[in-house]
């Protein structure tokens with residue numbers, strides 16, 4: 128079993144347990160469930176920076192990245208830095224995140240918030256909305272086309288934006304459909320952890336123009352972003368490069384200053 132298979136196997140167990148503990152009706156009763164959302168796709172198109180900054184405490188590939196920062200502060204400082212959106216890891220077992228992190232980020236900022244999670248069930252979309260998400264991630268490597276269709280259409284019915292993540296041409300070809308807003312190419316292979324922005328460049332010409340293109344992972348230089356822009360990318364998901372520092376928000380500020388030069 129590769130790490131992605133393990134994460135997903137655990138996720139099925141976790142979601143079944145949560146469904147038995149917290150009924151959908153309870154989630155739907157949350158004030159946030161009926162609150163309006165902000166489109167990340169729209170924000171990216173209007174943004175000068177295109178940066179989606181992530182809150183990530185640890186990961187299976189890097190173990191501990193940062194256990195000391197406070198998600199409320201990080202969200203404030205990312206917003207001050209001028210990012211277009213924020214991504215919040217909510218998986219606890221492998222990434223040290225939680226839905227409470229999402230809720231805290233929501234209470235801290237109006238930025239479009241992405242629930243970064245291994246989504247396998249509609250229940251998680253209701254959870255996402257009830258905890259203040261504006262956007263959800265769907266990972267093509269762990270979903271069939273039918274499942275991508277059902278989940279993305281359900282997300283749209285909740286006014287959530289959908290970011291679909293691929294890592295190769297097959298995943299891209301099986302996934303294209305009108306219920307997606309953004310196409311993300313993960314520069315990290317989730318099965319082997321190899322990272323290269325070459326895959327974003329390779330796949331860019333196969334992504335139709337109706338989707339906002341996002342390049343994800345392993346981005347740590349201004350040059351990489353300038354390069355990816357040439358290939359039509361408008362969104363850049365950056366986690367570790369900011370989170371590994373003592374103050375992710377001021378790292379984002381410095382980065383964005385350089386980007387504007």
Ligand SMILES: O=P(O)(O)OC[C@@H](O)[C@@H](O)c1c[nH]c2ccccc12
Nearest residue numbers: 313343344345346364365366367368
């Ligand atoms: O920390 P990085 O290399 O900048 O990567 C951020 C983000 O792209 C990465 O966390 C990510 C991309 N897709 C995922 C799917 C699940 C968990 C995490 C991810």
